[in-house]
Amino acid sequence: MSGRVVVVGAGLAGAKTVEALRAGGYDGTVTLIGTETDRPYERPPLSKGYLLGTDERDAAFVHAADWYAAHDVDLRTGTTVRTLDLAGHDVIDDTGTRTGFDHLVLATGSEPRRLDVPGAQLDGVVYLRTLGDSDRLRAALVPGTRVVVVGGGWIGLEVAAAARAAGCEVSVLVRDPMPLLHVLGPELAAMFADLHRGNGVDLRTRTEVAEVVATGDGTRVGAVALADGTQVDADLVVVGIGAAPRVGLARDAGLTVEDGVVVDAHLRSSDPHVLAVGDIARAAHPLLGTHVRVEHWATALNQPATAAATILGRDEPYDRLPYFFTDQYELGMEYVGWVGPHGYDEVVVRGDLGSRELVAFWRREGRVVAGMNVNVWDVVDDVQALIRSGAVVERDRLADTSVPLTDLV
Numbered sequence: 413m414s415g416r417v418v419v420v421g422a423g424l425a426g427a428k429t430v431e432a433l434r435a436g437g438y439d440g441t442v443t444l445i446g447t448e449t450d451r452p453y454e455r456p457p458l459s460k461g462y463l464l465g466t467d468e469r470d471a472a473f474v475h476a477a478d479w480y481a482a483h484d485v486d487l488r489t490g491t492t493v494r495t496l497d498l499a500g501h502d503v504i505d506d507t508g509t510r511t512g513f514d515h516l517v518l519a520t521g522s523e524p525r526r527l528d529v530p531g532a533q534l535d536g537v538v539y540l541r542t543l544g545d546s547d548r549l550r551a552a553l554v555p556g557t558r559v560v561v562v563g564g565g566w567i568g569l570e571v572a573a574a575a576r577a578a579g580c581e582v583s584v585l586v587r588d589p590m591p592l593l594h595v596l597g598p599e600l601a602a603m604f605a606d607l608h609r610g611n612g613v614d615l616r617t618r619t620e621v622a623e624v625v626a627t628g629d630g631t632r633v634g635a636v637a638l639a640d641g642t643q644v645d646a647d648l649v650v651v652g653i654g655a656a657p658r659v660g661l662a663r664d665a666g667l668t669v670e671d672g673v674v675v676d677a678h679l680r681s682s683d684p685h686v687l688a689v690g691d692i693a694r695a696a697h698p699l700l701g702t703h704v705r706v707e708h709w710a711t712a713l714n715q716p717a718t719a720a721a722t723i724l725g726r727d728e729p730y731d732r733l734p735y736f737f738t739d740q741y742e743l744g745m746e747y748v749g750w751v752g753p754h755g756y757d758e759v760v761v762r763g764d765l766g767s768r769e770l771v772a773f774w775r776r777e778g779r780v781v782a783g784m785n786v787n788v789w790d791v792v793d794d795v796q797a798l799i800r801s802g803a804v805v806e807r808d809r810l811a812d813t814s815v816p817l818t819d820l821v
């Protein structure tokens with residue numbers, strides 16, 4: 413099939429889109445445009461192995477440097493698209509260059525939410541999104557450095573673990589009574605709180621940051637002041653308070669945007685020539701019966717195959733369940749499924765919370781809606797099958813490690 417595809421955003425989702433197009437036999441022109449000067453790379457190592465110094469830089473890249481030319485992909489790094497001219501079927505970049513398309517794929521990802529308090533602009537207040545951010549953070553994590561992490565989400569907690577491994581003194585400031593409370597609920601959030609406290613993190617909950625306080629000549633961070641009047645000394649403040657989808661281009665072009673670019677299950681936006689993938693896509697989900705936006709690696713990895721199929725004229729809706737993973741200290745986990753706005757009735761634990769070796773199931777009306785395996789491996793496919801089946805499962809059988817998961821479906 414010939415034509416012109418332009419992909420805006422050269423992260424994981426953008427790179428996988430051009431790969432899937434070529435793998436699917438698309439032989440038109442393919443252009444991949446990205447702001448960053450590095451070729452596309454994966455972000456999970458930036459707060460884990462790469463930050464810890466155990467993963468090589470090269471391992472983060474999605475493709476070898478020569479892959480793009482070898483697959484006739486025009487990769488334009490260091491280039492930002494400023495405007496989408498949907499009527500004219502052109503994108504316009506920061507050099508004023510117009511690039512024409514028959515199909516446009518938006519893969520512009522997310523950007524960190526900024527801390528909005530006095531002093532947030534001081535040197536030593538940092539964010540983690542890019543390889544360069546990870547390089548700078550890694551250089552700053554030296555023994556004895558006082559690191560204050562603002563926010564108890566996944567990235568904040570992973571940075572806290574890496575900073576402890578590097579010998580830093582670490583405080584984590586969380587607004588809620590527990591980190592990850594909104595993602596996991598109190599039962600499993602408590603496990604992560606214990607994990608960090610057990611590894612020497614000064615975890616402070618129900619805190620509100622009032623100000624970042626300068627030291628010395630007034631340009632560098634010296635402490636974080638809390639709303640209750642206390643201060644936490646800091647050489648480095650890492651802000652991990654969530655991310656926002658980069659939807660400016662889509663919104664300015666008149667596409668439907670509601671906390672993400674709204675797309676159907678084939679990842680087509682309100683303009684059928686424009687698709688969206690990865691962090692920015694709020695996609696109709698056939699199984700979940702609603703639109704979901706998932707800011708996780710697996711979505712950026714897997715949605716592109718659907719986008720390419722749509723462009724190639726194939727009917728392959730995206731119906732994978734949301735999936736994510738984390739590694740912190742000696743704990744590795746995978747989570748699959750979606751609790752959603754209806755919430756859950758109870759969490760059933762198969763295994764041992766104390767030793768952090770378990771599979772947890774979130775149950776609603778007797779059905780499993782999400783599952784998380786912690787330091788237990790090769791079960792995620794079975795957990796997914798259980799969720800997809802919609803089977804009503806007896807509580808005791810779910811908790812019983814002697815009952816194979818495959819017997820529950």
Ligand SMILES: Cc1cc2nc3c(=O)[nH]c(=O)nc-3n(C[C@H](O)[C@H](O)[C@H](O)COP(=O)(O)OP(=O)(O)OC[C@H]3O[C@@H](n4cnc5c(N)ncnc54)[C@H](O)[C@@H]3O)c2cc1C
Pocket residue numbers: 420421422423424425426445446447448454455456457458459491492493494519520521522540541542567658661689690691692706707708709710712735736737738739
């Ligand atoms: C530190 C870190 C650790 C993470 N760890 C995990 C993990 O353990 N597990 C997990 O499931 N997920 C993890 N994630 C989330 C995961 O990395 C993201 O979901 C994934 O990167 C999304 O891919 P994407 O391609 O949609 O967007 P992005 O990776 O954000 O890439 C988008 C790209 O588009 C570019 N761009 C934006 N606007 C323009 C424009 N106008 N013109 C040109 N280019 C543009 C950006 O510069 C960027 O390079 C982590 C994220 C971070 C930051």
